[in-house]
Amino acid sequence: MPDDDHSPISVQDAKCLFADWKAAPAIVLAVSGGPDSVAMMWLAARWRRAAKRGPHLIAVTIDHGLRAEAAREARDVKRLAKTLDVPHRTLRWSGAKPKTGLPAAARDARYRLLAKAARAAGATHILTAHTRDDQAETVLMRMARGSGIAGLAAMARQSQRDGVVLARPLLQIPKARLVATLEKAGIGFAEDPTNRDTSLTRPRLRALMPALAAEGFDARNLTRLASRLARANAALEILADGAERYLALGQRDPDHAGFDANAFAALSEEIRVRLLLRRIDRVGHEGPAELGKVEALLAALDRAGAETAHAKRRIRLKQTLAGALVSLVDGRIRIDPAPPRRRRMN
Structure with a gap:
């Protein structure tokens, strides 16, 4: 034109x-x-x-x-x-x-x-x-x-x-x-x-x-x-697809078995944020997760991993976000639907 x-x-x-x-x-x-x-x-x-x-x-x-x-x-x-x-x-x-x-x-x-x-x-x-x-x-x-x-x-x-x-x-x-x-x-x-x-x-x-x-x-x-950021985003989504398949290797039911925390930690930060967003949005029941909150969650997971390495013992972590329960237990990260919130009594 x-x-x-x-x-x-x-x-x-x-x-x-x-x-x-x-x-x-x-x-x-x-x-x-x-x-x-x-x-x-x-x-x-x-x-x-x-x-x-x-x-x-x-x-x-x-x-x-x-x-x-x-x-x-x-x-x-x-x-x-x-x-x-x-x-x-x-x-x-x-x-x-x-x-x-x-x-x-x-x-x-x-x-x-x-x-x-x-x-x-x-x-x-x-x-x-x-x-x-x-x-x-x-x-x-x-x-x-x-x-x-x-x-x-x-x-x-x-x-x-x-x-x-x-x-x-x-x-x-x-x-x-x-x-x-x-x-x-x-x-x-x-x-x-x-x-x-x-x-x-x-x-x-x-x-x-x-x-x-x-x-x-x-x-x-x-x-x-x-347009340029859309192009970059499409490329990153392909990388996230590959990372998701990598974390699921050898698992009969990846959606329920979670994934290895060390393998997850080895991925780049942007890909880890995207994987958390995907899984939380997939299983959560309170609407899409906010990017900033997912970034804060990733920082908490990284701190728990660092403390585990320093203390030479497993650090446990559990957080809810957007209707999903994210847990780090025994070196595995799981993201499951969170229990319904209790209604406050008047």
Whole structure:
């Protein structure tokens, strides 16, 4: 594609953007009414119309019930979808809304409803309109949280969620090109005021982007960083696969037998962290383990190993994390489901 950040996206460009999903039986397009998702729907419809065969497209708008304008925006999307010969559905997030963590809860509800719509339509994929700008903001947000390599790899072009494939065809496309595409086509779009609400993290970072870009932290470089870290993360995951097989050698039931503490200690620190994360997330029942807590657990295991070598006796260690019980007993590390927490009596 041309390297002009403000050029409209051509029919040929669109063909390249959506080519990976031409064999899918049906695709749900997540369309909010904003410029990014409206452009994605318009481009996808043109791509499908120009192809001899391809997936059935269904546009879905999620009304979170948080803004009075959302219902009107959904109707506008429906009207545009009709002109494009794309079936449209509006789904509403009903029920009580949390007082804290509302953006995360709304995001989870959105994906849950989209997945439900995809299953009902026989769709294998959900396409979202995340752009290069969104990817850059995600990298900055995760930097601020102290994320590891996997987190800084940010959003993947494809991932699994709720039994369907979540795909992001516009992840390397700047928002300005999508706006230019709509302007050339004479298509209107909505502007969500929450995108300018500086009480939220993402809009605050967005406001900082011009100053950061002047120092080299522009969307292109941040997205390039995410791609490189994704590549490194994939390589490390392959190494972790090999280490997991190595620790399981000679064991009839590796998941329940644990693994040798000395063999584990001989591995690199990054691989050991990943192995602990994998096993804890596999058997725990309190959600994904936090990276920082797993790093603290590894430090405790290392200290216990050092004390064992110094005192020439076995040091025992037991800790719970994310619903998993991690124990070091007789030179073996085991990670099992933790007993349910006792309910406190009033």
